[in-house]
Amino acid sequence: MENKFRNELLTNNIEFNKKFKDLFEKGEIREFNESLNKFILRDRSSIWINNEPFAFKDLFHLNLNEGRCKRCVVEFVLLLDKFGIYSEAIECINEYFKGTTGSSYGGHWYLDVYYNNEVYSIDTSLVIVGKIGSFQKLGHKVVRKLDIDTIFKEDNDLIDYYENMNLNKSNL
Numbered sequence: 001m002e003n004k005f006r007n008e009l010l011t012n013n014i015e016f017n018k019k020f021k022d023l024f025e026k027g028e029i030r031e032f033n034e035s036l037n038k039f040i041l042r043d044r045s046s047i048w049i050n051n052e053p054f055a056f057k058d059l060f061h062l063n064l065n066e067g068r069c070k071r072c073v074v075e076f077v078l079l080l081d082k083f084g085i086y087s088e089a090i091e092c093i094n095e096y097f098k099g100t101t102g103s104s105y106g107g108h109w110y111l112d113v114y115y116n117n118e119v120y121s122i123d124t125s126l127v128i129v130g131k132i133g134s135f136q137k138l139g140h141k142v143v144r145k146l147d148i149d150t151i152f153k154e155d156n157d158l159i160d161y162y163e164n165m166n167l168n169k170s171n172l
Contacts, residue, residue: 005101006127008100009100013096015096019137020138023137028133029129030129031128031129032128036122036129037057040057040079042079042083042167042168042169043056043166044167045164056079059072059124065125066100070089070091072124073109073110074109076122078148078158080113086113087113088147089111090111090112090121090142091143091144092108092141093143094141110122110124110125110135112145119132121135123140
């Protein structure tokens with residue numbers, strides 16, 4: 001899977017590139033693994049972009065995640081909750097993201113997932129997983145954290161969407 005956003009950021013920002021490669025080489029961040037990709041495939045809900053329906057997986061395979069970090073993160077939080085996994089959407093600022101698609105001031109979203117007594121951070125724009133500290137090293141400065149109840153309070157329309165999500169609940 002090509003990652004246009006990440007590749008452009010790594011190409012255009014030498015300092016970010018150095019931090020990213022250092023964390024990757026040390027194993028502090030890594031690509032989405034097969035298990036995570038299979039989990040994403042469980043979401044069969046229609047995500048409408050420019051009056052066209054897409055599946056969650058399409059956002060990654062067609063580079064539609066660029067400039068849609070909040071949408072991807074909220075979708076992931078809803079999906080995880082459906083399977084009983086607690087997560088939080090994290091709004092942050094990252095100076096390296098200034099001027100990128102959808103982020104004139106460096107605003108960005110990622111999520112923290114609480115699973116098997118561990119906390120994992122997932123960045124749907126960079127398509128990486130890591131520990132909280134590694135995301136801070138990449139420049140992610142937390143502005144606020146939203147659990148699913150807060151997400152629903154801020155966007156009531158998501159309640160109906162959540163209730164009607166089309167999921168593959170069997171193992172893939």
